[in-house]
Amino acid sequence: MTEHSHDAEETGREPAEKLPPRRRMANELRDDINNEVYRPGELLPSQRVLADRYGVARNTAGEAIKILESEGLIDSRDRARPRVRERRRLLRLGAERYSNRLREETGKSPFRSEVEKQGKTPRVDCPSIEKIRPPGYVAERLGISADEAFVVRRENWYFADEEPVQIGITYIPWEIAEGTVLATSANMGKGSLYGRFEDQGHRITSIREEISSRMPTPEETEGLKVPAGVPVIDVVHTGIDQDEQPFEVTHFTMRADINGLDYRIRIED
């Protein structure tokens, strides 16, 4: 540790004495990072140097670094020197992204405006549109049968400055999508997705968003380029129309180091 060693500890941590070396070293490094001895964005000394400095084997130094990496404090891009991770500004996505008024005024998707707000260039890619049987949880939310009904599955990838930030998979009952661009075209035209739903007589009136978080699968790690020690946020979104009928489910998977959610909700009674 640095200046603040001694008996009276401010963090409620175990006695440093009997900690295994890699943990002791991880703790000291962590403190140094938090106290900005190593500043965000800065390179850490090499494993060999650190190993020397802390009196452990190189392997052990590597283990200590791995611990901090898994805590999301350090970024190790393949074989390059590890860097102290910088806290990034989050894209804050909220419920107002579904506002009918906003959509009609700007004609722009809320993802785009949020990204542009950070001076970055948004891009949305729609690599696949298929007609399939819905996954169970989707059928459930749409109130249809997973065995008998069909849905259109639209896969969307969202980028900011060509960096992948989230995936959204939208499921639309076949009855609604049939014969429209919803079932065929990546380009949704003015008013985007919800504009087309409105054409079909489904005006978004309320939504349900179920949020959870977990570590990414290897596929997600690769596809979204999720750094080590960073979770993903799952949002299962259900769009509900003026007749209280669900007409669309979208499953978002977002990198948690880039995305956050921001809801402003009126408490009815």
Add this chain to the structure above:
Amino acid sequence: MTEHSHDAEETGREPAEKLPPRRRMANELRDDINNEVYRPGELLPSQRVLADRYGVARNTAGEAIKILESEGLIDSRDRARPRVRERRRLLRLGAERYSNRLREETGKSPFRSEVEKQGKTPRVDCPSIEKIRPPGYVAERLGISADEAFVVRRENWYFADEEPVQIGITYIPWEIAEGTVLATSANMGKGSLYGRFEDQGHRITSIREEISSRMPTPEETEGLKVPAGVPVIDVVHTGIDQDEQPFEVTHFTMRADINGLDYRIRIED
């Protein structure tokens, strides 16, 4: 990650040939877990046995297991045999937990009812109430000065069947809390926290919830008993009264393997 064409592989993963042994082994184990060769809750064979079976050193087998652990697939309690993690039912907390009507009808906190819905016993602990200067982000949201104003800081720990599930730290402007139980007592009486705010003339009218996710700090790992490979969800909640004034900020930190969020939101135009 989908259009996995080609011959035999079902996952779009790298060619198995040139993968480092630990990764190859991790991939095989992961597939076996996903295909329920090893079932949720089941014990994995010991590292020594697995090492033999996959033709690697014991250390390497341990590394492979660590990979799956960091993905949240496996649970290793200290020196006991690793177990395939069971997906747990989530406590689903939503905005209706602030419903004034609900509160008045049941007089029961929404955390309690949600936990009881799962047949478990809820407990809320309030280990500390202090008068302090607010952290920057809290002052900002309360519209007060971080240097001049004071707040009451109430720390709450939430348990289900004596298992810690989340922490909530509530900040209340001193002007509001002064001279009330808000500033002094762990026990909030009928209608709980928001009942007392109403006594002070602040009826909750809307809320803002800012959600993000990250890996837990070592303190959180220990305090919340967060298993390896499990993130936490941060919710910064701001309560806003009938005059559009923020009157309370609560910062929740929840284990992501137990907690989820569930919002039903009316889209106002």
Add this chain to the structure above:
DNA sequence: TGGTATAACTGGCTTAAGCCAGATCTGGCT
């Protein structure tokens, strides 16, 4: 039967030596 001491086993963790591929630097050349 119930409890407990003990033995066998398990994962945690370290060291040391070493190979490799990618990153980065350096100095020389055009």
Add this chain to the structure above:
DNA sequence: AGCCAGATCTGGCTTAAGCCAGTTATACCA
């Protein structure tokens, strides 16, 4: 100035041997 080849450095990853502390099973005893 710009480029580039090669040398050097770095982390990734493996093996092997080994100690330790906690877990678990066994066998024995009251």
